[in-house]
Amino acid sequence: MAQTNEIAPETGSAEGTPGGTDEREPQAADASGGAGAVPSFDVTLRIRRFDPDADEPEAYWEEFTVTAYGTDRVLDAMHKVKWEVDGSLTFRRSCAHGICGSDAMRINGRNRLACKTLLKDLDPSKPITIEPIKGLPVIKDLVVDMEPFFASYREIMPFLITGGNAPSAERIQSPEQRERYDDTTKCILCAACTSSCPVFWTDGQYFGPAAIVNAHRFIFDSRDEGGAQRLEILNDKEGVWRCRTVFNCTEACPRGIEVTKAIQEVKRAMITRAF
């Protein structure tokens, strides 16, 4: 285990540029799936660390080498470090299968969920770099302050708005109407998209993709009557018009949401007022 205490330069190319050195085909030996015998290999994690309790807190890189198996995810390797080598390594995680949204991180220069990224799908022969997601204040190691992210989410009124009395039975919605906003209901608020956005990095006031995705989820819901209000909010100078269609967010989304498309649809709705 080697440790480098200087502040190393940023690694990785531009956010969300696949096809870099980190993208490899799965290794043939593991293609049989996870249930049988799987080969083991050593993997080195190069992790960005920050200890707020240190006398002079400063970020630094630290490398750990652990033994992993063909079906292991980045999260498994990180747990191995935390549980067997250095208990102070700190990160959030919960469900460990890509649904709770706790463990978004910058892995080899790209935002992903650590629990949904298999080591074999990276290139385990080279160190895997792991950093906190960008644009949010780092609290400790890979843990960032999520409050600004959730504040933007809350601002777009992320709840069904209806007028009149609630019906006694369910509201009617056709399968086609339901399908219209299906994609944006998948959001798990992991912040992978927002923290991959170069506009958000330079301007923390920008609502960011996740908030717009959640606005989309209601604007295009046939039952909702708050579309005009939400569009007004997003018409703000920190709203949708700041999006420069870089597509980082779509690349980053672990749920496969077409984030950039959703933002474009919100922009179009703003112009046409048709939604």
Add this chain to the structure above:
Amino acid sequence: MQTHQYDVVIVGAGGAGMRAALESSTRARTAVISKLYPTRSHTGAAQGGMCAALANVEEDNWEWHTFDTVKGGDYLVDQDAAEVMAKEAIDAVLDLERMGLPFNRTPEGRIDQRRFGGHTRNHGEAAVRRSCYAADRTGHMILQTLYQQCVKQDVAFFNEFYVLDVLLTHDLAGGDVPAGEEVKVSGVVAYELATGEIHVFRAKSVVFATGGAGKIFKTTSNAHTLTGDGMALALRRGIPLEDMEFFQFHPTGLAGLGILLSEAARGEGGILRNSEGERFMERYAPTIKDLAPRDMVARAMANEVREGRGCGPDKDYVLLDLTHLEPAHIDAKLPDITEFARTYLGVEPYTEPVPVYPTAHYAMGGVPTTIDAEVLRNATDVVGGLFAAGEVACVSVHGANRLGTNSLLDINVFGKRAGIAAAAYATTAEWVDLPEEPEAYVVGEIERMRDRAAGERVADVRRALQETMDANAQVFRTATSLEQARADIAELKKRYAAVSVQDKGRRFNTDLLEAVELGFLLDLAEVVVEGALAREESRGGHFREDFPTRDDERFLQHTLAYARRGADGSTTIELGTKPVTMTRYEPMERKY
């Protein structure tokens, strides 16, 4: 230390906690304390649906749903509670729809429904379409919808605060508080992860909605954070736990990983096959086959493997076959779980069957409550102001085996009831004084753990616990295996007393919290094993090979397990009982 005061404090922000908060916060000053951001809660991992006899697609009624719940729970269900749940299910679904939950729809635009294990028409005639769903992410949609409503109502959240103690007016752990004496809650003590600071929350009502304890097992569908905190805190303060020996092993976990593949896969037509390609459930449950309740399917799978008909190089799993379904149908109804198979096992469910094996999934037992979510401190007396709902609680609507979808239903029905009851109590009750130095116990525990220079690793003790539970207290149990687990746990508790953490810091010390959580797991595993040893019968999720039949004569009753502190300070588990409430269904043999 900081002190806060709220009429109602809700501990946990999953489905039950947030459903309670929506009721309580309109009626009384309410705070929700959660160790996770609310949207990280494990309700979000639930997939298949939420049953309610809406009869949107075929004839159905809540009485059939009640019967299925009682029978599915192998007659250990309290029938009055099951009736409440099945009846209120309909409004619970409609409430969610009105809140904006994006249910899948019928061609007419109504909430669509599909089949699910153990849910039948007319008392077992055939499978019925009762589960309301949103693709295979119903839990995700429920969690998001409830959080959205909490945002709308401006509910006060304390996120990433770990509740580590519940404050009562009496010390129940000594076992000497007479029945009938009034015992009340006065608040909780919490640890703020970001700062390491201790917070005391004074409250008239406290609602526990802390979820399950699946991490006592190695192979589990549960999140890392499901360490049974609320159950263990109650136990330590002398409140009993009910029916903890009943743990559900979900049949279709991804083999080797335990990640859940919804029963909806079988509801949509998926078939389980052994190494001979046989649809083996035809032998075990001739009428509803693959849609038999989970305990039966899990046992059948384990039995196939044991008898040499498992698949794969080690013959240690069976196959979930979806290959006869149209890819478009799979994409529309089961998109997430098929992606899990691709991501984690590299299996393409369109063309290849998916390796599956039972995975520890759900605690049927928990903190005993009335149907108004009031916590019981023995078979009859409630603790004034203390409520519980969801997986942490045992109402008991799930009895010895929970039916699929009834957990999402449980959190909505009893979460709502808990919120209403907690607020009602708080509006009339007087404030109770906090004990002297309310934080002392938690501070002592935390500091002792942090200061211990060197010792056992948390991960080593936890792994050993999970391995013995998987080996000795899983789908098949015997007196011998359970005694082995009991001995192992006793040994691990000794090692736990010497556990130390490497991270000595104040801020975001997850190393420390994992150590605290391990203490909860050890206590709860002990209760599971003691209950399982004492219950010399097989019922629902609890299967004793040495007592393979149900024994209503001796065991048609709930277990209440108490942690009792002896004169020397050591704690032992004492078992008591509580009668099962029967209303209209006499126990019958359970056939499907």
